[in-house]
Amino acid sequence: MITINKISKSFDNIKTIDKISAVFEKGKTNLIIGQSGSGKTVLMKCLLGLLDIDSGEILYDGKKFDKDNISIISNLRKQIGMVFQGSALFDSMTVLNNILFPLRMFSDKTDSKMITRAKEVIKRVDLRDVDNKFPSEISGGMQKRVAIARAIVLNPRYLFCDEPNSGLDPKTAIIIDKLIKEITVEYNITTVINTHDMNSVMEIGDKIIFLVEGKKIWEGTNQQILNTDDKMINDFVYSSELFKKVKLTQQKN
Amino acid sequence: MIKYTFTKFTKWSVLKKLIFQEIDDLIIGSIGIVAFMSFLIGGVVAIQTALAIDNPLLPGNLIGFATRQSVVLEFAPTLISIIMAGKVGSFITSSIGTMRVTEQIDALEVMGINSYNYLIFPKIISLLLYPFLITFAMFLGILGGYMASVYAGFSTSFDFIQGIQLDFKVFHIIYTYIKTMLFAFVLATIPSYHGFFMKGGALEVGKASNISFVWTSSVIIIINFIVTQLLLA
Numbered sequence: 370m371i372t373i374n375k376i377s378k379s380f381d382n383i384k385t386i387d388k389i390s391a392v393f394e395k396g397k398t399n400l401i402i403g404q405s406g407s408g409k410t411v412l413m414k415c416l417l418g419l420l421d422i423d424s425g426e427i428l429y430d431g432k433k434f435d436k437d438n439i440s441i442i443s444n445l446r447k448q449i450g451m452v453f454q455g456s457a458l459f460d461s462m463t464v465l466n467n468i469l470f471p472l473r474m475f476s477d478k479t480d481s482k483m484i485t486r487a488k489e490v491i492k493r494v495d496l497r498d499v500d501n502k503f504p505s506e507i508s509g510g511m512q513k514r515v516a517i518a519r520a521i522v523l524n525p526r527y528l529f530c531d532e533p534n535s536g537l538d539p540k541t542a543i544i545i546d547k548l549i550k551e552i553t554v555e556y557n558i559t560t561v562i563n564t565h566d567m568n569s570v571m572e573i574g575d576k577i578i579f580l581v582e583g584k585k586i587w588e589g590t591n592q593q594i595l596n597t598d599d600k601m602i603n604d605f606v607y608s609s610e611l612f613k614k615v616k617l618t619q620q621k622n
Numbered sequence: 623m624i625k626y627t628f629t630k631f632t633k634w635s636v637l638k639k640l641i642f643q644e645i646d647d648l649i650i651g652s653i654g655i656v657a658f659m660s661f662l663i664g665g666v667v668a669i670q671t672a673l674a675i676d677n678p679l680l681p682g683n684l685i686g687f688a689t690r691q692s693v694v695l696e697f698a699p700t701l702i703s704i705i706m707a708g709k710v711g712s713f714i715t716s717s718i719g720t721m722r723v724t725e726q727i728d729a730l731e732v733m734g735i736n737s738y739n740y741l742i743f744p745k746i747i748s749l750l751l752y753p754f755l756i757t758f759a760m761f762l763g764i765l766g767g768y769m770a771s772v773y774a775g776f777s778t779s780f781d782f783i784q785g786i787q788l789d790f791k792v793f794h795i796i797y798t799y800i801k802t803m804l805f806a807f808v809l810a811t812i813p814s815y816h817g818f819f820m821k822g823g824a825l826e827v828g829k830a831s832n833i834s835f836v837w838t839s840s841v842i843i844i845i846n847f848i849v850t851q852l853l854l855a
Binding site: 417418419439442443445446447449451453454455457458459460470471473474475529 | 630632633635636720724725726728729731732733734735
Protein backbone atom coordinates (compact mmCIF):
# COMPACT_ATOMS: atom_id res chain seq x y z
CA MET A 370 0.00 0.00 0.00
CA ILE A 371 1.23 3.47 -0.83
CA THR A 372 -0.09 6.48 1.07
CA ILE A 373 0.46 10.07 0.02
CA ASN A 374 -0.34 12.93 2.36
CA LYS A 375 -0.84 16.45 1.01
CA ILE A 376 2.03 16.35 -1.44
CA SER A 377 2.76 19.43 -3.53
CA LYS A 378 5.22 20.18 -6.30
CA SER A 379 5.88 23.47 -8.09
CA PHE A 380 7.96 24.43 -11.07
CA ASP A 381 8.96 28.11 -11.28
CA ASN A 382 6.36 28.99 -8.62
CA ILE A 383 3.59 27.33 -10.61
CA LYS A 384 1.94 24.52 -8.64
CA THR A 385 1.87 21.42 -10.79
CA ILE A 386 0.43 19.23 -8.05
CA ASP A 387 -1.33 20.74 -5.09
CA LYS A 388 -1.82 19.03 -1.71
CA ILE A 389 -2.81 15.64 -3.12
CA SER A 390 -3.68 12.89 -0.63
CA ALA A 391 -4.56 9.35 -1.63
CA VAL A 392 -4.13 5.70 -0.74
CA PHE A 393 -3.05 3.22 -3.42
CA GLU A 394 -4.18 -0.22 -2.32
CA LYS A 395 -2.37 -3.54 -2.47
CA GLY A 396 -3.57 -6.14 -4.96
CA LYS A 397 -5.50 -3.51 -6.88
CA THR A 398 -4.90 -1.47 -9.99
CA ASN A 399 -4.92 2.14 -8.85
CA LEU A 400 -5.39 4.61 -11.68
CA ILE A 401 -4.41 8.25 -11.84
CA ILE A 402 -6.45 9.86 -14.56
CA GLY A 403 -6.82 13.35 -15.95
CA GLN A 404 -6.25 15.40 -19.06
CA SER A 405 -2.79 16.05 -20.46
CA GLY A 406 -1.07 18.60 -18.22
CA SER A 407 -3.16 17.72 -15.17
CA GLY A 408 -0.09 16.60 -13.21
CA LYS A 409 -0.34 12.81 -13.57
CA THR A 410 3.24 12.24 -14.70
CA VAL A 411 4.63 14.70 -12.16
CA LEU A 412 2.70 12.91 -9.40
CA MET A 413 4.10 9.56 -10.52
CA LYS A 414 7.64 10.93 -10.74
CA CYS A 415 7.24 12.28 -7.19
CA LEU A 416 6.07 8.85 -6.02
CA LEU A 417 9.14 7.29 -7.61
CA GLY A 418 11.49 9.92 -6.19
CA LEU A 419 12.52 11.11 -9.64
CA LEU A 420 11.27 14.55 -8.57
CA ASP A 421 11.58 16.02 -5.08
CA ILE A 422 8.31 17.05 -3.46
CA ASP A 423 7.99 20.54 -1.95
CA SER A 424 5.78 19.44 0.93
CA GLY A 425 3.81 16.46 2.24
CA GLU A 426 4.91 12.86 2.67
CA ILE A 427 4.92 9.56 0.79
CA LEU A 428 4.66 6.29 2.71
CA TYR A 429 5.41 2.86 1.25
CA ASP A 430 3.72 0.34 3.56
CA GLY A 431 4.12 2.83 6.39
CA LYS A 432 7.78 3.61 5.66
CA LYS A 433 8.49 7.20 4.77
CA PHE A 434 10.01 7.68 1.33
CA ASP A 435 12.88 9.90 2.38
CA LYS A 436 15.28 10.70 -0.46
CA ASP A 437 18.06 11.57 1.99
CA ASN A 438 17.96 8.14 3.63
CA ILE A 439 19.99 6.19 1.08
CA SER A 440 19.57 2.74 2.68
CA ILE A 441 15.75 3.02 2.79
CA ILE A 442 15.64 4.34 -0.76
CA SER A 443 17.99 1.63 -2.06
CA ASN A 444 15.94 -1.15 -0.48
CA LEU A 445 12.68 0.37 -1.62
CA ARG A 446 13.80 0.86 -5.19
CA LYS A 447 14.57 -2.85 -5.50
CA GLN A 448 10.91 -3.49 -4.68
CA ILE A 449 9.65 -1.14 -7.38
CA GLY A 450 8.94 -2.10 -10.98
CA MET A 451 8.23 0.54 -13.58
CA VAL A 452 6.76 0.42 -17.07
CA PHE A 453 7.56 3.66 -18.86
CA GLN A 454 5.40 5.32 -21.48
CA GLY A 455 7.98 4.67 -24.19
CA SER A 456 8.97 1.33 -22.60
CA ALA A 457 12.51 2.67 -21.85
CA LEU A 458 14.13 -0.59 -22.84
CA PHE A 459 17.91 -0.53 -23.13
CA ASP A 460 18.23 -0.39 -26.89
CA SER A 461 21.77 -1.78 -26.99
CA MET A 462 20.66 -4.97 -25.22
CA THR A 463 18.62 -7.89 -26.50
CA VAL A 464 15.18 -8.62 -25.05
CA LEU A 465 16.62 -11.37 -22.84
CA ASN A 466 19.42 -9.11 -21.57
CA ASN A 467 16.91 -6.33 -20.84
CA ILE A 468 14.95 -8.71 -18.63
CA LEU A 469 18.10 -10.14 -17.08
CA PHE A 470 19.37 -6.64 -16.29
CA PRO A 471 17.66 -6.18 -12.86
CA LEU A 472 18.65 -9.73 -11.91
CA ARG A 473 22.29 -9.14 -12.82
CA MET A 474 22.24 -5.92 -10.84
CA PHE A 475 20.60 -7.12 -7.66
CA SER A 476 20.53 -10.89 -7.56
CA ASP A 477 23.23 -13.26 -6.41
CA LYS A 478 21.76 -16.17 -8.37
CA THR A 479 23.88 -18.13 -10.83
CA ASP A 480 23.66 -17.24 -14.50
CA SER A 481 21.59 -20.32 -15.32
CA LYS A 482 19.09 -19.56 -12.53
CA MET A 483 18.81 -15.95 -13.70
CA ILE A 484 18.13 -17.10 -17.27
CA THR A 485 15.52 -19.57 -16.01
CA ARG A 486 13.77 -16.77 -14.08
CA ALA A 487 13.93 -14.42 -17.07
CA LYS A 488 12.42 -17.09 -19.32
CA GLU A 489 9.65 -17.64 -16.76
CA VAL A 490 8.58 -14.01 -16.95
CA ILE A 491 8.96 -13.94 -20.73
CA LYS A 492 6.51 -16.83 -20.84
CA ARG A 493 4.24 -15.08 -18.31
CA VAL A 494 3.87 -12.03 -20.56
CA ASP A 495 3.20 -14.27 -23.57
CA LEU A 496 6.30 -13.48 -25.56
CA ARG A 497 7.78 -16.05 -27.91
CA ASP A 498 10.92 -16.22 -30.05
CA VAL A 499 12.11 -12.73 -29.19
CA ASP A 500 14.90 -13.50 -26.69
CA ASN A 501 17.73 -12.54 -29.01
CA LYS A 502 16.00 -9.65 -30.76
CA PHE A 503 16.74 -6.02 -30.01
CA PRO A 504 13.92 -3.70 -28.86
CA SER A 505 13.95 -1.90 -32.22
CA GLU A 506 13.21 -5.21 -33.96
CA ILE A 507 9.93 -5.91 -32.15
CA SER A 508 6.50 -4.23 -32.21
CA GLY A 509 5.29 -1.59 -29.73
CA GLY A 510 3.00 -4.11 -28.03
CA MET A 511 5.86 -6.56 -27.63
CA GLN A 512 8.08 -3.79 -26.24
CA LYS A 513 5.44 -3.12 -23.57
CA ARG A 514 5.39 -6.81 -22.69
CA VAL A 515 9.17 -6.80 -22.39
CA ALA A 516 8.94 -3.70 -20.19
CA ILE A 517 6.37 -5.46 -17.98
CA ALA A 518 8.56 -8.59 -17.84
CA ARG A 519 11.56 -6.49 -16.82
CA ALA A 520 9.46 -4.70 -14.20
CA ILE A 521 8.24 -7.93 -12.55
CA VAL A 522 11.36 -10.09 -12.85
CA LEU A 523 12.49 -9.24 -9.30
CA ASN A 524 9.01 -9.88 -7.84
CA PRO A 525 8.37 -6.23 -6.94
CA ARG A 526 5.90 -5.12 -4.28
CA TYR A 527 4.99 -1.99 -6.22
CA LEU A 528 4.40 -1.62 -9.94
CA PHE A 529 4.14 1.75 -11.68
CA CYS A 530 2.94 2.12 -15.25
CA ASP A 531 3.06 5.45 -17.08
CA GLU A 532 0.45 5.38 -19.83
CA PRO A 533 1.17 1.70 -20.56
CA ASN A 534 -1.00 1.51 -23.66
CA SER A 535 -0.17 4.78 -25.34
CA GLY A 536 0.65 4.30 -29.00
CA LEU A 537 -0.94 0.86 -29.12
CA ASP A 538 -3.95 -0.22 -31.14
CA PRO A 539 -7.15 -0.71 -29.06
CA LYS A 540 -6.96 -4.51 -29.10
CA THR A 541 -3.32 -4.66 -28.00
CA ALA A 542 -4.02 -1.92 -25.43
CA ILE A 543 -6.72 -4.05 -23.81
CA ILE A 544 -4.42 -7.10 -23.80
CA ILE A 545 -1.71 -5.07 -22.04
CA ASP A 546 -4.24 -3.67 -19.54
CA LYS A 547 -5.50 -7.17 -18.75
CA LEU A 548 -1.95 -8.46 -18.38
CA ILE A 549 -1.16 -5.73 -15.83
CA LYS A 550 -4.37 -6.49 -13.97
CA GLU A 551 -3.65 -10.23 -13.88
CA ILE A 552 -0.09 -9.66 -12.66
CA THR A 553 -1.32 -7.28 -9.95
CA VAL A 554 -3.69 -9.90 -8.56
CA GLU A 555 -1.33 -12.84 -9.09
CA TYR A 556 1.67 -11.22 -7.39
CA ASN A 557 -0.50 -9.23 -4.91
CA ILE A 558 1.31 -5.98 -5.67
CA THR A 559 0.34 -2.34 -5.41
CA THR A 560 -0.05 -1.12 -8.96
CA VAL A 561 -0.30 2.55 -9.86
CA ILE A 562 -1.16 3.43 -13.46
CA ASN A 563 -1.16 6.80 -15.15
CA THR A 564 -3.62 6.99 -17.98
CA HIS A 565 -6.07 9.14 -19.87
CA ASP A 566 -7.48 6.20 -21.76
CA MET A 567 -11.10 5.57 -20.79
CA ASN A 568 -10.93 1.99 -22.07
CA SER A 569 -8.26 1.30 -19.45
CA VAL A 570 -10.33 3.02 -16.79
CA MET A 571 -13.33 0.83 -17.52
CA GLU A 572 -11.27 -2.33 -17.97
CA ILE A 573 -8.99 -2.28 -14.94
CA GLY A 574 -9.85 0.73 -12.73
CA ASP A 575 -10.19 -0.84 -9.28
CA LYS A 576 -9.50 2.53 -7.76
CA ILE A 577 -9.32 5.82 -9.59
CA ILE A 578 -8.20 9.29 -8.64
CA PHE A 579 -9.05 12.12 -11.00
CA LEU A 580 -6.75 15.13 -11.30
CA VAL A 581 -7.56 18.55 -12.68
CA GLU A 582 -4.85 21.22 -12.80
CA GLY A 583 -2.79 19.42 -10.18
CA LYS A 584 -5.64 18.91 -7.71
CA LYS A 585 -7.43 15.69 -6.86
CA ILE A 586 -11.08 16.39 -7.41
CA TRP A 587 -12.56 12.89 -7.33
CA GLU A 588 -11.84 9.36 -6.12
CA GLY A 589 -13.77 6.14 -6.72
CA THR A 590 -14.06 2.95 -8.78
CA ASN A 591 -14.71 2.31 -12.47
CA GLN A 592 -18.38 1.68 -11.73
CA GLN A 593 -18.77 4.86 -9.68
CA ILE A 594 -17.13 7.01 -12.35
CA LEU A 595 -19.89 6.12 -14.82
CA ASN A 596 -22.63 7.22 -12.46
CA THR A 597 -21.16 10.34 -10.93
CA ASP A 598 -22.87 13.69 -11.39
CA ASP A 599 -19.61 15.63 -11.26
CA LYS A 600 -19.56 17.77 -14.40
CA MET A 601 -15.78 17.82 -14.79
CA ILE A 602 -15.58 14.04 -14.65
CA ASN A 603 -18.45 13.61 -17.05
CA ASP A 604 -16.80 16.02 -19.49
CA PHE A 605 -13.66 13.88 -19.30
CA VAL A 606 -15.31 10.45 -19.35
CA TYR A 607 -17.82 11.25 -22.05
CA SER A 608 -15.54 13.30 -24.25
CA SER A 609 -15.55 10.54 -26.89
CA GLU A 610 -18.59 9.88 -29.07
CA LEU A 611 -18.40 6.17 -28.25
CA PHE A 612 -18.84 6.72 -24.52
CA LYS A 613 -21.61 9.28 -25.12
CA LYS A 614 -23.50 6.66 -27.11
CA VAL A 615 -22.89 4.03 -24.42
CA LYS A 616 -24.33 6.40 -21.81
CA LEU A 617 -27.36 7.21 -23.97
CA THR A 618 -28.00 3.50 -24.50
CA GLN A 619 -27.72 2.90 -20.75
CA GLN A 620 -30.16 5.73 -20.05
CA LYS A 621 -32.64 4.36 -22.60
CA ASN A 622 -32.44 0.92 -21.01
CA MET B 623 27.98 15.02 -11.04
CA ILE B 624 31.61 14.05 -10.27
CA LYS B 625 30.71 13.46 -6.61
CA TYR B 626 27.83 11.12 -7.50
CA THR B 627 29.99 9.33 -10.07
CA PHE B 628 32.29 8.13 -7.31
CA THR B 629 29.57 7.08 -4.84
CA LYS B 630 27.20 4.11 -4.58
CA PHE B 631 29.10 1.80 -6.89
CA THR B 632 27.47 -0.57 -9.35
CA LYS B 633 27.99 -4.29 -8.74
CA TRP B 634 31.60 -5.13 -9.68
CA SER B 635 30.74 -7.98 -12.07
CA VAL B 636 28.58 -5.57 -14.10
CA LEU B 637 30.99 -2.65 -13.80
CA LYS B 638 33.90 -4.77 -15.05
CA LYS B 639 32.01 -5.62 -18.26
CA LEU B 640 31.07 -1.96 -18.74
CA ILE B 641 34.70 -0.85 -18.35
CA PHE B 642 35.89 -3.37 -20.98
CA GLN B 643 33.07 -2.28 -23.26
CA GLU B 644 34.09 1.37 -22.89
CA ILE B 645 37.77 0.53 -23.50
CA ASP B 646 36.67 -1.13 -26.72
CA ASP B 647 34.45 1.78 -27.77
CA LEU B 648 36.59 4.71 -26.68
CA ILE B 649 40.20 3.51 -26.90
CA ILE B 650 40.42 0.51 -29.27
CA GLY B 651 37.81 2.06 -31.56
CA SER B 652 39.92 5.21 -31.88
CA ILE B 653 43.21 3.55 -32.84
CA GLY B 654 42.49 3.77 -36.56
CA ILE B 655 41.75 7.49 -36.73
CA VAL B 656 44.58 8.31 -34.30
CA ALA B 657 47.07 6.30 -36.38
CA PHE B 658 45.94 7.89 -39.64
CA MET B 659 46.00 11.46 -38.29
CA SER B 660 49.28 11.15 -36.36
CA PHE B 661 51.20 9.61 -39.22
CA LEU B 662 50.12 12.31 -41.68
CA ILE B 663 50.54 15.18 -39.21
CA GLY B 664 54.08 13.99 -38.44
CA GLY B 665 54.81 13.90 -42.15
CA VAL B 666 53.42 17.39 -42.73
CA VAL B 667 55.39 18.82 -39.78
CA ALA B 668 58.61 17.33 -41.15
CA ILE B 669 58.02 18.59 -44.69
CA GLN B 670 57.06 22.09 -43.54
CA THR B 671 60.10 22.27 -41.27
CA ALA B 672 62.34 21.13 -44.10
CA LEU B 673 60.89 23.74 -46.45
CA ALA B 674 61.17 26.50 -43.84
CA ILE B 675 64.82 25.86 -43.02
CA ASP B 676 66.19 25.56 -46.53
CA ASN B 677 69.57 26.93 -45.54
CA PRO B 678 72.85 24.94 -45.96
CA LEU B 679 74.24 26.47 -42.75
CA LEU B 680 71.56 24.87 -40.56
CA PRO B 681 72.33 21.33 -39.33
CA GLY B 682 70.58 18.43 -41.08
CA ASN B 683 69.31 16.96 -37.83
CA LEU B 684 67.07 19.99 -37.23
CA ILE B 685 64.15 18.40 -39.12
CA GLY B 686 64.15 15.37 -36.81
CA PHE B 687 64.54 17.59 -33.75
CA ALA B 688 61.70 19.95 -34.76
CA THR B 689 59.44 17.05 -35.70
CA ARG B 690 60.01 15.33 -32.34
CA GLN B 691 59.41 18.51 -30.36
CA SER B 692 56.24 19.44 -32.28
CA VAL B 693 54.75 15.97 -32.21
CA VAL B 694 55.62 15.10 -28.59
CA LEU B 695 54.80 18.46 -27.03
CA GLU B 696 51.79 19.56 -29.02
CA PHE B 697 50.47 17.58 -31.93
CA ALA B 698 50.12 14.17 -30.28
CA PRO B 699 48.54 15.25 -26.97
CA THR B 700 46.61 18.38 -27.95
CA LEU B 701 45.60 17.97 -31.57
CA ILE B 702 44.69 14.29 -31.11
CA SER B 703 42.64 15.25 -28.02
CA ILE B 704 40.70 17.80 -30.05
CA ILE B 705 40.05 15.15 -32.69
CA MET B 706 38.98 12.80 -29.87
CA ALA B 707 36.64 15.50 -28.54
CA GLY B 708 34.85 15.20 -31.87
CA LYS B 709 34.95 11.43 -32.12
CA VAL B 710 34.70 10.15 -28.54
CA GLY B 711 33.04 13.25 -27.05
CA SER B 712 30.18 13.24 -29.55
CA PHE B 713 29.74 9.50 -29.07
CA ILE B 714 29.50 9.90 -25.29
CA THR B 715 27.10 12.85 -25.44
CA SER B 716 24.82 11.30 -28.03
CA SER B 717 24.71 7.88 -26.37
CA ILE B 718 23.95 9.27 -22.90
CA GLY B 719 21.63 11.93 -24.38
CA THR B 720 19.64 9.29 -26.24
CA MET B 721 19.33 7.31 -23.02
CA ARG B 722 18.04 10.49 -21.34
CA VAL B 723 15.37 11.28 -23.94
CA THR B 724 14.17 7.68 -24.15
CA GLU B 725 13.82 7.51 -20.33
CA GLN B 726 16.50 4.80 -20.04
CA ILE B 727 18.31 6.87 -17.38
CA ASP B 728 15.02 7.24 -15.48
CA ALA B 729 14.64 3.46 -15.71
CA LEU B 730 18.07 3.01 -14.12
CA GLU B 731 17.20 5.48 -11.34
CA VAL B 732 13.87 3.78 -10.61
CA MET B 733 15.68 0.44 -10.33
CA GLY B 734 17.88 1.99 -7.64
CA ILE B 735 21.00 2.13 -9.79
CA ASN B 736 23.29 5.13 -9.46
CA SER B 737 23.11 6.20 -13.10
CA TYR B 738 26.11 8.54 -12.72
CA ASN B 739 28.30 5.69 -11.57
CA TYR B 740 26.84 3.21 -14.05
CA LEU B 741 27.27 5.48 -17.08
CA ILE B 742 30.16 7.85 -16.35
CA PHE B 743 32.57 5.95 -14.09
CA PRO B 744 33.44 3.26 -16.70
CA LYS B 745 34.20 6.04 -19.21
CA ILE B 746 36.57 7.77 -16.80
CA ILE B 747 38.33 4.49 -15.99
CA SER B 748 38.63 3.43 -19.61
CA LEU B 749 40.17 6.80 -20.50
CA LEU B 750 42.96 6.10 -18.02
CA LEU B 751 44.34 4.17 -20.98
CA TYR B 752 44.32 7.34 -23.06
CA PRO B 753 48.09 7.95 -22.52
CA PHE B 754 48.74 4.68 -24.38
CA LEU B 755 46.85 6.09 -27.34
CA ILE B 756 48.88 9.30 -27.18
CA THR B 757 52.14 7.31 -26.94
CA PHE B 758 51.05 5.47 -30.06
CA ALA B 759 50.29 8.83 -31.71
CA MET B 760 53.75 10.15 -30.78
CA PHE B 761 55.46 7.10 -32.24
CA LEU B 762 53.48 7.23 -35.47
CA GLY B 763 53.87 11.00 -35.77
CA ILE B 764 57.65 10.74 -35.59
CA LEU B 765 57.58 7.75 -37.94
CA GLY B 766 55.49 9.79 -40.40
CA GLY B 767 58.01 12.62 -40.14
CA TYR B 768 60.87 10.20 -40.74
CA MET B 769 59.24 8.64 -43.81
CA ALA B 770 58.31 12.02 -45.28
CA SER B 771 61.68 13.65 -44.75
CA VAL B 772 63.86 10.66 -45.70
CA TYR B 773 61.88 9.37 -48.69
CA ALA B 774 61.21 12.88 -50.04
CA GLY B 775 64.94 13.65 -49.80
CA PHE B 776 64.76 16.43 -47.20
CA SER B 777 66.99 14.62 -44.71
CA THR B 778 69.07 11.49 -44.36
CA SER B 779 68.02 8.68 -42.09
CA PHE B 780 71.08 9.27 -39.90
CA ASP B 781 70.40 13.01 -39.54
CA PHE B 782 66.74 12.48 -38.70
CA ILE B 783 67.45 9.85 -36.05
CA GLN B 784 70.21 12.02 -34.60
CA GLY B 785 67.70 14.90 -34.53
CA ILE B 786 65.08 13.00 -32.58
CA GLN B 787 67.74 12.09 -29.99
CA LEU B 788 69.10 15.62 -29.76
CA ASP B 789 68.64 17.52 -26.47
CA PHE B 790 66.08 15.02 -25.22
CA LYS B 791 64.47 16.05 -21.92
CA VAL B 792 62.53 13.50 -19.90
CA PHE B 793 60.52 16.31 -18.33
CA HIS B 794 58.94 17.04 -21.72
CA ILE B 795 57.47 13.53 -21.71
CA ILE B 796 56.25 14.01 -18.12
CA TYR B 797 54.68 17.33 -19.14
CA THR B 798 52.95 15.61 -22.09
CA TYR B 799 51.56 12.83 -19.91
CA ILE B 800 50.35 15.27 -17.24
CA LYS B 801 48.31 17.17 -19.78
CA THR B 802 47.20 13.96 -21.49
CA MET B 803 45.69 12.74 -18.21
CA LEU B 804 43.91 16.06 -17.73
CA PHE B 805 42.59 15.89 -21.30
CA ALA B 806 41.40 12.32 -20.69
CA PHE B 807 39.39 13.49 -17.68
CA VAL B 808 37.91 16.34 -19.71
CA LEU B 809 37.07 13.96 -22.58
CA ALA B 810 35.16 11.66 -20.21
CA THR B 811 33.34 14.23 -18.09
CA ILE B 812 32.29 17.22 -20.23
CA PRO B 813 30.55 15.14 -22.93
CA SER B 814 28.93 13.01 -20.21
CA TYR B 815 27.61 16.16 -18.51
CA HIS B 816 26.10 17.48 -21.75
CA GLY B 817 24.43 14.14 -22.44
CA PHE B 818 23.24 13.59 -18.90
CA PHE B 819 21.60 16.97 -18.37
CA MET B 820 20.16 17.54 -21.82
CA LYS B 821 16.45 18.13 -22.32
CA GLY B 822 14.28 17.62 -25.37
CA GLY B 823 14.27 15.11 -28.19
CA ALA B 824 16.36 13.77 -31.05
CA LEU B 825 17.22 17.22 -32.42
CA GLU B 826 18.47 18.31 -29.00
CA VAL B 827 20.73 15.23 -28.84
CA GLY B 828 22.47 16.54 -31.97
CA LYS B 829 22.67 20.04 -30.52
CA ALA B 830 24.04 18.70 -27.23
CA SER B 831 26.77 16.77 -29.12
CA ASN B 832 27.68 19.95 -30.95
CA ILE B 833 27.83 22.07 -27.78
CA SER B 834 29.74 19.30 -26.04
CA PHE B 835 32.42 19.32 -28.77
CA VAL B 836 32.78 23.10 -28.57
CA TRP B 837 33.13 23.02 -24.78
CA THR B 838 35.44 20.01 -24.65
CA SER B 839 37.83 21.38 -27.27
CA SER B 840 37.78 24.85 -25.67
CA VAL B 841 38.56 23.44 -22.23
CA ILE B 842 41.36 21.31 -23.72
CA ILE B 843 42.91 24.43 -25.29
CA ILE B 844 42.59 26.40 -22.03
CA ILE B 845 44.10 23.56 -19.95
CA ASN B 846 46.88 23.22 -22.51
CA PHE B 847 47.70 26.91 -22.13
CA ILE B 848 47.63 26.83 -18.30
CA VAL B 849 49.67 23.62 -17.98
CA THR B 850 52.24 24.84 -20.48
CA GLN B 851 52.54 28.14 -18.65
CA LEU B 852 52.91 26.37 -15.30
CA LEU B 853 55.31 23.61 -16.34
CA LEU B 854 57.36 24.91 -19.24
CA ALA B 855 57.45 28.70 -18.96
